[in-house]
Amino acid sequence: xNSPKDNLDLAAAMKALRKNxxxxxxxxxxxxxxxxxxxxxxxxxxxxxxxxxxxxxxxxFDELRSRNIQFLDKYVSTLTKEEKRExxxxxxxxxxxxxxxxxxxxxxxxxxxxGNGSRVAPMLYGPKQxxxxxxxxxxxxxTQEAIERTRQIAATLDAKRLKKGTPxxxxxxxxxxxxxxRICNDFVLIAGQFEEERxxxxxxxxxxxx
Numbered sequence: 001x002n003s004p005k006d007n008l009d010l011a012a013a014m015k016a017l018r019k020n021x022x023x024x025x026x027x028x029x030x031x032x033x034x035x036x037x038x039x040x041x042x043x044x045x046x047x048x049x050x051x052x053x054x055x056x057x058x059x060x061f062d063e064l065r066s067r068n069i070q071f072l073d074k075y076v077s078t079l080t081k082e083e084k085r086e087x088x089x090x091x092x093x094x095x096x097x098x099x100x101x102x103x104x105x106x107x108x109x110x111x112x113x114x115g116n117g118s119r120v121a122p123m124l125y126g127p128k129q130x131x132x133x134x135x136x137x138x139x140x141x142x143t144q145e146a147i148e149r150t151r152q153i154a155a156t157l158d159a160k161r162l163k164k165g166t167p168x169x170x171x172x173x174x175x176x177x178x179x180x181x182r183i184c185n186d187f188v189l190i191a192g193q194f195e196e197e198r199x200x201x202x203x204x205x206x207x208x209x210x
Contacts, residue, residue, distance in 0.1 A: 008106060008139050010203060016108030020192035023200035024108075030058050033133065033204055040131060040200065041069065041096050048072040048091035050099030050119035053161070054133055054209030060098065088118040092126030099123060100209055101132050102154045103146035104139050104201065110190040111146035113155050115183035123190065123199065130199045135208030143189060151176075154210040155184050 014024035027033045037060065041047060047069050055061055064071045072087045072094065079087070091097055099119055103111045110132065114120045123130050140146045151174040160169045164181040168174050174184065193199055 008141065010136055010139060013104060013106050013108065013139055014201075014203070016106065017104070017201055018108070020108040021196040022108060022110070022190075022193055023197035025200060025202045026205075027202060028205045030204075033058055033202065034060070034063050036202060037063070037098070037131060037133075038067070040129065041067070041098075043068040044070075045095035046070045046072070046090075046093065048087070048094035048097045048122060048127065049074065050097070050122070052098075052100035052119075052133070052209065053158075054100040054135060054204075055098065057208050058133065058204065060133065064098075091118070091122040094122070094127040096129050096131060097122045097127035098131040098133065101134050101138060101201075102150040102210075104134060104203075105142050105146050106139070107142065108192075109143060109146075110199070110201070111143060111150060112186075112188045112190075113150045113184050114186040114188065117186045120186055120188040124188070128198070132199060132201045133204060134201060135204050135206055137207040138209070139203075146189075147187070151184060157210040159183055 017024040025036060027036055047064060061075065065073065072090055074084055074087050101110050101112055112120050140149055156168040156172060156174055159166050164183060166179045166181050167177050
């Protein structure tokens, strides 16, 4: 298992994650991913999610909507701002929280930048388990490269997707602005876990998300 990016060794990264008490799994495609996710999520459980282009591209949200679970679906178009805030609060009590991540380092750490904390907060505390789905394009050498990748690539593309008015949407790069629409507010590095495998990282062969 080798990442196409800089010949980084995916097997070594997975070993490092496990050393940090974070679960590490690999699937070859969408079909294997959905099958694995369904083994981790029993029926009649509460499932929350974070904003994730990766999960959308891989059809995970549609699968969750079809399951016999209580899915806290933040993407329902009729939700009011307060109803969405209530979903964010309920995520802390979820049996499973599923999300993507901005970068995974070779020494087994997860790095994320968030706008309001609604994605990274449940990753840190609350849900019984956290499933992190990530394309192998997110594998990076170290924390510095994770920050650089997230600020200059992921956050810039996400700001454009969300139609923010930040300079990066025009410049195509981060200038560490102080714009009111800035989404680079919370910088979170997860280096390990007290509870082994509470966080499970699932690598998917291919390029997904930002």
